[in-house]
Amino acid sequence: METYQQLAITRFGEPAVLAMQTQMLPALADAQVLADDQVLIKVAYAGVNPIDAKTRAGLGWAAAQNKDNLPWVPGYDIAGDVVACGQSVRRWSVGDRVSGFIGFPLQGGGYSEYVVVPAAQLSPVPASTPMRQAAALPLAGQTAWQALEKAAVKAGDQVLVLAGAGGVGHLAIQLAVARGAKVFASCSAGNADFVRQLGATALDYRQGPLDSQLKDADVLIDLMGGDVGTAALGCVKAGGRVVTVPTITAEQVCEQARQRGLQAEGMLVTPSVTQNDAMMAMLAAGTLSLHVDAVYPLADGAQAHQAIESGHTRGKIVLAVGGDA
Template identity: 70%
Template sequence: MPYHQLAIAQFGEPSVLTLQAASTPSLAADQVLVKVAYAGVNPIDAKTRAGLGWAAQQNKDNLPWVPGYDIAGKIVEVGDNVKSLEVGERVAGFIGFPLQGGGYSEYVVVDAESLSKVPAQIELVQAAALPLAGQTAWQALEKAKVSASDRVLILAGAGGVGHIAVQLAIAKGAEVFASCSAANVEFVSGLGATAIDYHRGRLEQQIDPVDVLIDLMGGEVGCAALACVKTGGQVLTIPTNTAERVCQQAQQLGLQAEGMLVAPNVAQNDAMLKMLAQGKLQLHIAAQFPLAEGARAHQQIESGRTRGKIVLAMGVQ
């Protein structure tokens, strides 16, 4: 059965994303075939497409390569050993990370154990936007040992990871501050955080010292935000390309600092899907693009002004 995928034909600008035809691969005994309804678009996808980062280096001889680590859809076939999932069930997951990818596709073969069942109350578009960003937020807060009464500063609080991290930190009982643009102050405040407009001056001049910094920006912005953390405080930085620099500067300031690479975790995904179903977590979808217009999705995510998440739509199911 022929279907379409959006692939990185060569490294470069968003225009290198190319629609290609594929035929359905055979299933291993522990796998399922998913008809994808939506695929999440993440900054790592654009970074890899540009030829940056480990996934790009490892796949430079495997082009064309299909990016995408977030999917949601319906199961259309199950392998012989799969007992936990059935044809017709709605599923979502964090797949193929970091080297396989494959989410920008109308159909994808996935290990059954890597998928979550999507609660009836949750639309598939929401389920597709959650896995990578949600698990990054969850694991960052865990690694930084955020707990009740902690003062936490989250950089880029309106972004895909940021707006989830804000809510999860508040659910832990933390007092949360989040940097954002003036246009996103109302949005971030609505999530329960104290919004800090970075255009109004240095962050440390706008808030008292915090216990924990969750750095989703890295580079100059991440380093500058270290001034907001009290001596002995905790710094968790996400962007891998500047993690060493941020950590070194943090340690010179007497802070505890480390980087992090997210790892797929189905139990965490299940927990957040349950929170979504119960209304305890909001997931904002900034935009949807058809699969064939993935270049526009990449242009938007590279603008750095995305509120929440972007998804690719394969067609309504």
């Protein structure tokens, strides 16, 4: 029987707790390995997200719920090829290129050479779209999309996006611009040109408090949380809207926002194939760009986690599972 490799969290802690493990791949001729509505994917690339690193460190709900299930394979973004289909699957055929936001929030599984996925969770990957981009899009893209929806961003709004050069941030900028908003984004000086190219006004957070650089934002999309998110509330005008994404500090940021007379709420992304389909089409049409900052081999996942925890990545990081690093 054929084997395949996964990268798993063996215990909670530093990136070094990630380790490769070997699994047995059931014979593809055995139809019983898949439920009727499932497909087997040979993964080319897997996206790496901050939630992966937080879970590995033992933080957050996914870690709490999986503490007795270690080793546990993280990863919610995948892109790859269909290699087998359940008996009732009609949309997909062997050889189709697909991507998806899978196993969220408790199952994970994306850091793996093969993964079984409900067919309904997948989107087609156009031939013109690189698989590494398709793997980087789902979680970050849907987080950005849903944050803007929750904040009811509309044409003419002034929107501040924290961490504008990051995975979610650089997509949120573009989606907000597409809605007709005037976008400001916090970033380092080294990322200012990158942020401007996406359509935002860059605010260098090292050049003084953000609320000394912007005062009348209608909307804050807080992708930092904690003290950084709280400090940025001073940029929002009275009655403005705040959506904070980091769940660990959401209550803190929202309470401070309400004390300032702002509308505020946290959010947890909900997987949406419809949104993934729409953004995949935008990538193919060139109306949305996705920057992949680095690609690491699956076995080097610990280095990928170190990079994402540095807080200084531009765009997304992906793991080359079956594709080229």
